[in-house]
Amino acid sequence: MHLSFTEMHTPTVGLQIAVDRQLYTEQSEFQRIDVFECEEFGRFLTLDGYMMLTERDEFIYHEMMVHVPLAVRGENIKKVLVIGGGDGGCVRELCRYDHIEHIDLVEIDERVVSVCREYLPTVACSLSDPRVHLLFQDGLKYIRRVSGEYDLIIIDSTDPFGPGEGLFTMEFYGNCYKALTEDGVLVNQHESPFYKDDARACQRAHKNIVHSFELSRLFQAHIPTYPSGHWLFGFSSRGIHPVHDLKADWWNSLGIETKYYNTNLHKGAFYLPNYVQKLLEKVEEN
Amino acid sequence: MDQSRVPILTALEQFKSMRIVPFDVPGHKRGRGNPELTRFLGEACLTVDVNSMKPLDNLCHPTTVIREAEELAADAFGARHAFLMVGGTTSSVQSMVLSVVSRGDEIILPRNVHRSVINALVLTGAIPVYVNPQMNDRLGISLGMSVSDVKAAIEKHPNAKAVLVNNPTYYGICSDIRSIVKLAHDAGMKVLADEAHGTHFYFGDNMPCSAMAAGADLASVSMHKSGGSLTQSSFLLCGQSMNPDHVRQFINLTQTTSGSYLLMVSLDISRKNLALHGKEIFRKVTDLTEYAREEINQLGDYYAYGRELINGDTVFDFDATKLAVNTLDLGLAGIEVYDILRDFYDIQTEFGDLGNLLAYVSVGDRERDLERLVAALSDIRRRYKRDKAELMRQEYINPQVVAGPQEAFYAEKQSLPLENTIGRICAEFVMCYPPGIPILAPGERITQDILDYIRYAKEKNCLLTGTEDPSVDTLQVIKGVISPCI
Numbered sequence: 001m002h003l004s005f006t007e008m009h010t011p012t013v014g015l016q017i018a019v020d021r022q023l024y025t026e027q028s029e030f031q032r033i034d035v036f037e038c039e040e041f042g043r044f045l046t047l048d049g050y051m052m053l054t055e056r057d058e059f060i061y062h063e064m065m066v067h068v069p070l071a072v073r074g075e076n077i078k079k080v081l082v083i084g085g086g087d088g089g090c091v092r093e094l095c096r097y098d099h100i101e102h103i104d105l106v107e108i109d110e111r112v113v114s115v116c117r118e119y120l121p122t123v124a125c126s127l128s129d130p131r132v133h134l135l136f137q138d139g140l141k142y143i144r145r146v147s148g149e150y151d152l153i154i155i156d157s158t159d160p161f162g163p164g165e166g167l168f169t170m171e172f173y174g175n176c177y178k179a180l181t182e183d184g185v186l187v188n189q190h191e192s193p194f195y196k197d198d199a200r201a202c203q204r205a206h207k208n209i210v211h212s213f214e215l216s217r218l219f220q221a222h223i224p225t226y227p228s229g230h231w232l233f234g235f236s237s238r239g240i241h242p243v244h245d246l247k248a249d250w251w252n253s254l255g256i257e258t259k260y261y262n263t264n265l266h267k268g269a270f271y272l273p274n275y276v277q278k279l280l281e282k283v284e285e286n
Numbered sequence: 287m288d289q290s291r292v293p294i295l296t297a298l299e300q301f302k303s304m305r306i307v308p309f310d311v312p313g314h315k316r317g318r319g320n321p322e323l324t325r326f327l328g329e330a331c332l333t334v335d336v337n338s339m340k341p342l343d344n345l346c347h348p349t350t351v352i353r354e355a356e357e358l359a360a361d362a363f364g365a366r367h368a369f370l371m372v373g374g375t376t377s378s379v380q381s382m383v384l385s386v387v388s389r390g391d392e393i394i395l396p397r398n399v400h401r402s403v404i405n406a407l408v409l410t411g412a413i414p415v416y417v418n419p420q421m422n423d424r425l426g427i428s429l430g431m432s433v434s435d436v437k438a439a440i441e442k443h444p445n446a447k448a449v450l451v452n453n454p455t456y457y458g459i460c461s462d463i464r465s466i467v468k469l470a471h472d473a474g475m476k477v478l479a480d481e482a483h484g485t486h487f488y489f490g491d492n493m494p495c496s497a498m499a500a501g502a503d504l505a506s507v508s509m510h511k512s513g514g515s516l517t518q519s520s521f522l523l524c525g526q527s528m529n530p531d532h533v534r535q536f537i538n539l540t541q542t543t544s545g546s547y548l549l550m551v552s553l554d555i556s557r558k559n560l561a562l563h564g565k566e567i568f569r570k571v572t573d574l575t576e577y578a579r580e581e582i583n584q585l586g587d588y589y590a591y592g593r594e595l596i597n598g599d600t601v602f603d604f605d606a607t608k609l610a611v612n613t614l615d616l617g618l619a620g621i622e623v624y625d626i627l628r629d630f631y632d633i634q635t636e637f638g639d640l641g642n643l644l645a646y647v648s649v650g651d652r653e654r655d656l657e658r659l660v661a662a663l664s665d666i667r668r669r670y671k672r673d674k675a676e677l678m679r680q681e682y683i684n685p686q687v688v689a690g691p692q693e694a695f696y697a698e699k700q701s702l703p704l705e706n707t708i709g710r711i712c713a714e715f716v717m718c719y720p721p722g723i724p725i726l727a728p729g730e731r732i733t734q735d736i737l738d739y740i741r742y743a744k745e746k747n748c749l750l751t752g753t754e755d756p757s758v759d760t761l762q763v764i765k766g767v768i769s770p771c772i
Contacts, residue, residue, distance in 0.1 A: 166658050
């Protein structure tokens with residue numbers, strides 16, 4: 001018997017994984033949720049057939065989403081909002097900082113949280129931390145009512161083709177700007193610059209962010225199971241700079257053990273390939 | 287009648303399975319002759335883009351499947367007869383006007399009619415008697431006709447042949463159509479209803495009164511708006527007093543002899559869908575709209591109006607599926623918010639006028655799309671709010687009809703720069719589109735107020751149409767002097 005999972009990254013290129021067994025499947029109100037197990041990546045979660053995370057490489061994504069802003073803003077980050085991220089990966093990394101007082105997780109699909117708690121415990125392990133507050137609703141709707149409240153907002157969304165669409169829009173970023181404190185920082189997953197359709201989504205998101213924030217820089221990481229393996233993240237603020245304002249010594253003094261992130265990589269991650277710079281400059285000009 | 291039947295769809299499906307060799311038009315021959323178009327629209331679509339033929343009936347003189355589709359539609363709408371129309375609701379409106387008024391006849395109508403109505407007057411040579419639809423000054427929108435104003439017009443023009451009613455207006459406002467029908471019928475006049483925005487009145491619960499239920503004689507229904515059929519498809523409904531065979535003669539004056547089966551089958555399927563599921567569909571639309579209205583009203587400065595406008599007369603009823611938002615307190619014209627939404631937020635709304643924005647909500651909408659609209663309005667308020675002192679409010683400009691629309695349209699004309707046209711008689715239309723309600727119609731005197739309005743609308747980037755000069759720097763006016771018609 002041969003069982004395999006395929007996700008097409010373009011109409012002609014795909015990622016294929018030989019599956020050992022399917023652990024779970026469900027059609028929730030919002031999307032189809034599946035958990036599989038395989039030899040190379042351990043367990044993995046897909047939503048509507050798109051790879052969300054694998055046990056083997058999720059650390060790259062979650063460490064970059066969380067430690068980059070924390071190493072810049074340090075102990076100023078007391079109150080955090082995570083939008084999406086029902087798997088709990090970002091929350092797990094956030095909970096490693098004792099000085100963080102309050103974490104709100106706004107996830108549209110309650111089922112994602114339940115499924116991850118049961119089948120991906122190494123990722124969802126901190127969702128029961130007393131500082132974490134789970135809110136099951138549309139992130140776009142939630143953010144609209146918040147003003148000047150969060151020191152850090154992390155947008156851990158699915159791709160912009162589906163329920164995550166609203167989280168790539170100008171109205172969303174604009175409302176995030178309003179929800180942040182004066183020195184607050186927004187970090188978002190920013191799609192891949194490589195394949196044509198992804199690159200366009202990436203450009204659109206960037207265009208919407210630069211129209212909303214005074215400062216916006218992108219950084220990159222290498223994630224084997226995401227399309228092209230080359231992934232971008234956004235760092236936006238009213239002026240706080242992700243490299244100039246880096247508190248490397250402070251962060252290193254904490255002794256947080258990471259598998260991907262370090263403060264040298266932090267600086268390097270903001271130096272982008274030429275083709276990516278061009279892609280972004282195109283929308284920054286207008 | 288069995289509303290689950292779809293005679294045109296059934297006939298087309300049967301026709302496909304017969305695999306007939308086409309030596310008739312259209313020349314693309316099931317799409318084979320135009321591969322690029324077939325690739326774009328899909329083979330399924332092109333194979334039923336066919337001509338009238340025996341198994342598929344003929345729109346100009348229907349006897350079989352189109353006839354049955356018309357009867358089913360009539361039953362669904364509670365009409366004596368229903369015509370499938372393929373030239374847009376514009377052609378329904380024109381046919382309905384042509385059917386009841388001819389040259390020199392008077393027709394009583396509110397000024398906020400769609401241009402298609404006055405176009406029809408150009409065609410027939412009838413003379414408009416305008417009823418001031420009253421304004422809501424706070425919102426800057428025209429309302430419905432007051433029953434007493436209609437009564438006065440009827441008394442003043444006892445020989446008028448018909449009264450035309452918007453049911454509802456683009457903004458969702460309804461006149462007391464039952465009372466107007468009674469007044470008109472008592473005076474021996476027909477009642478025509480422009481129901482371009484009222485398809486759902488026939489199917490939803492707790493909706494304003496439909497024209498057929500009110501006893502109107504003819505109604506034009508844009509099935510392609512809230513009814514879900516393809517753009518350009520429409521119904522013309524006949525009330526009990528009308529002879530459908532007579533009306534068909536007028537339709538056939540201007541309607542194509544190559545009626546599109548794509549449009550007709552879309553009417554057939556949509557009629558079935560509304561007849562079977564209309565209640566549920568429009569409950570959902572109403573719920574979505576009410577939700578958005580409530581949320582928008584909590585943002586501050588925006589006013590998404592609803593049933594609280596009802597005043598028993600000029601706002602006799604309000605269509606709760608309409609989501610119109612007044613933007614004046616924000617210091618922005620509706621058209622400005624409309625442009626910002628499209629240019630920066632990738633949200634296309636139906637139209638913006640000087641003070642309002644209309645978002646069209648339908649069965650195709652999802653809650654999350656409405657969230658986007660609300661969030662965008664909230665963000666626009668944060669970024670763009672400004673002092674509202676410089677905004678012009680729309681005011682009702684009483685039209686001075688000096689010549690009949692037909693006479694003016696065909697008169698000898700000259701083109702003059704805007705500023706030199708004061709006091710002259712306009713020979714063409716000027717309107718913002720949408721909503722397509724004329725600022726000037728052929729035969730009306732041009733005044734300073736009208737020119738101010740045109741200049742302001744241009745400055746706010748409204749799309750002005752109707753004129754020969756696309757930039758509306760000049761207007762066509764009647765040459766010399768003409769004798770007033772009324």
